[in-house]
Amino acid sequence: MASPQTSNPEPRAETTSEGTQLQRARADEITPEMRAVAERENLDPDLVRYEVAEGTLVIPANRRHLGEGLEPMAIGEVSSVKVNANIGASKDTSSLEGERDKLRHALQWGADTVMDLSTGRSNLAEIRRALIPESPVPVGTVPIYEMVDRVDGQVAEITPELALDVIEDHAEQGVDYMTIHAGVLQAHLPYTEGRTTGIVSRGGSIMAQWMTENEAENFLNTHFEEICEIFRRHDVTFSLGDGLRPGSIADSSDEAQFAELRELGELTNRAWDNGCQVMVEGPGHIPLDEIEMQVDKQKEICDGAPFYTLGPLVTDVAPGYDHMTSMIGAAVIGWHGADMLCYVTPKEHLGLPEPEDVKQGLIAYNIAAHAADVARDRPDARSWDEALSQARFAFDWPRQFALALDPEAARNHHQAANSEENHDPEDVHFCSMCGPEFCSMRITQDQRDAAGSDKLSFDGDYDERPADEVKTEQGARYPGVFDNRT
């Protein structure tokens, strides 16, 4: 048996009597973090407290990270839909500088949280410890990856003691939420045998291998209360992993997936009983017509705990474009009640994403999250759309670009398409799509002018607030905003 390596030589933190956000909400306390979330999301602080106490809203905020510049944010029923981006080193990559670049890139393109999925390096703890204070957004991890690294890939040799040691290390480093694959049980494994794509979750496949080789139950489940004790001490939020999520349309909504979901419902209540905050992870690959049913099932079985989904991809036929196949599913699942969307990049199923893939994934998922907020009638969601539409109808090109999700892309497309004409592309009342004679918005304006009304003539005031203020009104992060705030 390989000897487990210890990466954190510092003494363990003492138990604090402060309590988690959940415990304090249940004690009727409105914490500074709840107030910050209320202000950011335009919500009543007491509503935020109530939702946190109910478990339907989480504020992932490790006490250590809070002292290092974390900006409190929330994930749940009453908050705007959030977007997560994955970063992380692997065996062949990368340096601290490389990870810094990935973090900055994710923040620049609008990630509300980042997950460090690092594997295979001896200095993972050092890199993570350096990155967390540089992240104003919550940082999540999947500690089972490091457990595998510490036994040199000999999965069966992971012990519960080693698992708790790794989890404690991550908590002490300031990690705000962790994916814990405690829901996949021995009894579930036979259900995966006839699947088209088997077990596609890395954590799920590692746990299946461990259970099979040791002929023992999932140690993350049998030692769940000890994990809760660590999480409670640091106020780490559970992200209960979906180790048996479907990896293809053919495997969607099968017994393996729902057997694990029922166990995740049990674990949600065990975590709440232990004073810990919880969100629950979801699939994966689901056809459009099953998405609403899947959300309803998760919310019912997990008693309203926030739902954190990967995609879902709504078809399997477009490798190279899975940021698109999944953003369709992400918008629909967000509309029906998912609370945070983990992005998918064009490299999904094909390779490690490059910076441009990260950008494309985050743009796609910010569109999906905002579309879901609009459909859910979230307060202020539509004011951004309204402000951009006003600027568009007024031919105020600079403001239209500033309000765009990706201002640079909008400006570049417009200038490229209109640069050959003998005019300033930012001072015209048409574009090359219809041309000056057929520009329908200009024709409408001319008709209104002829009728004597002003050129805009809509019900309401023209929104003249700075573009960044409009874009951040809902409490989510959006591309470019990070740069303007730092």
Ligand code: SF4
């Ligand atoms: S020319 Fe057509 S596409 Fe371009 S601004 Fe006018 S209506 Fe819109």
